[in-house]
Amino acid sequence: MARGIGFGWLIVVTAVSGIAAYMLIAQPTLIRSNTSSMLELLPLDKLVEHSKIIVVGEIVEQKPSVKDMVENTDVQIAYTEYILKVERYLLNNSEYEEGDTLIFKNLGGKVGIEEFIVEDSPEFKVGDRVLLLLTDEWDDFLKGSWNVVGWRQGAYTIKDGIAYNQFYKERSMPEDELVKTIEEIIKKKSK
Amino acid sequence: MYSITILDTLGIPRSTWVSELDAARQAWNGHSRFTLYEAASNPHTVYAGIPPSRTALAVTTTVCLPGYLQDADTVFNNTVAWATDGRTWPDFRRVAVHEFGHWVRLKDTSTLSGNNYCYQYTVMYDCFPVVAGYRTLFEEDKQWLRSIYGR
Numbered sequence A: 001m002a003r004g005i006g007f008g009w010l011i012v013v014t015a016v017s018g019i020a021a022y023m024l025i026a027q028p029t030l031i032r033s034n035t036s037s038m039l040e041l042l043p044l045d046k047l048v049e050h051s052k053i054i055v056v057g058e059i060v061e062q063k064p065s066v067k068d069m070v071e072n073t074d075v076q077i078a079y080t081e082y083i084l085k086v087e088r089y090l091l092n093n094s095e096y097e098e099g100d101t102l103i104f105k106n107l108g109g110k111v112g113i114e115e116f117i118v119e120d121s122p123e124f125k126v127g128d129r130v131l132l133l134l135t136d137e138w139d140d141f142l143k144g145s146w147n148v149v150g151w152r153q154g155a156y157t158i159k160d161g162i163a164y165n166q167f168y169k170e171r172s173m174p175e176d177e178l179v180k181t182i183e184e185i186i187k188k189k190s191k
Numbered sequence B: 001m002y003s004i005t006i007l008d009t010l011g012i013p014r015s016t017w018v019s020e021l022d023a024a025r026q027a028w029n030g031h032s033r034f035t036l037y038e039a040a041s042n043p044h045t046v047y048a049g050i051p052p053s054r055t056a057l058a059v060t061t062t063v064c065l066p067g068y069l070q071d072a073d074t075v076f077n078n079t080v081a082w083a084t085d086g087r088t089w090p091d092f093r094r095v096a097v098h099e100f101g102h103w104v105r106l107k108d109t110s111t112l113s114g115n116n117y118c119y120q121y122t123v124m125y126d127c128f129p130v131v132a133g134y135r136t137l138f139e140e141d142k143q144w145l146r147s148i149y150g151r
Helices: A002-027 A042-049 A174-191 B013-025 B094-104 B116-121 B139-149
Strands: A031-035 A053-062 A067-071 A074-090 A103-108 A109-111 A114-118 A131-136 A153-158 A161-165 B045-047 B059-063 B068-077
Touching: A002 A161, A031 B094, A042 A131, A042 A174, A053 A103, A053 A174, A067 A109, A074 A109, A074 A114, A074 A131, A074 A174, A103 A131, A131 A174, A161 A174, B013 B094, B059 B094, B068 B094
Parallel strands: A031 A114, B045 B068
Antiparallel strands: A031 B059, A053 A074, A053 A131, A067 A074, A074 A103, A109 A114, A131 A153, A153 A161, B059 B068
């Protein structure tokens, strides 16, 4: 009888130690939510037409991501807020008061163990120098906040004088040339 | 496996969207060890509604845990004038084939490194307007599928 109780205790102690060790060692499982869609391909002049603000600057801060449900769907999505230190406004066709910094939102982000990847959303990291075509209307989910026009199409990452389009490498060009092209489009539209 | 909730608000006759979706599903079968079935009731759904961005024709969301797909849902934009004749854009079946590609874990071509124009002849090319009529898998799509599921 005593031998039976002893064996029982051994099983309990082993099981409890095992669970404790697992909880200490095991990493939380990452849940990855991937959102993909088909994009309407827009030429640069159309992207400019849809923009309210076009700006060059540096990403100086990334805020913690926030998740929310998309209205009338089963889709849960996250967004991330970025702070851009503005070097230059190429366009401000809104009531927005130009400042040294500008806050914009971008779809996607990581919240706890959940990672929300939005395939067509541009990618940013602190320290990136960027040229962004922004509006507060493009994305229903982000309506009312500044967000990138045409998702990845409206975001350029600038490195060594070249502005790389996040969607089409073929649209990449020297920064000066891109700025000049955009300014010409703006000029034409305002006539 | 997927189940259809209701696509009547897409403006396509019920019998048409049922058969078009079925054809889109079949496009992915027979090329690898993977088979996509339709089932009367399961958590993976295809439905009509307004996606997160109005400019998107359809949006697929997949939820993955390490090693397996936990959930997959596709919402077709019901503010779009869908076509089903195979010649007019947006072609419902063409978009459905693309969206089911995400169910089998393929990515949009724009997220792949390299020249996006190179991938124009794949169903995972993610820009529109595209030429309607490309409703079946291209060799590159099949290769991507086989790289995940084997032949």
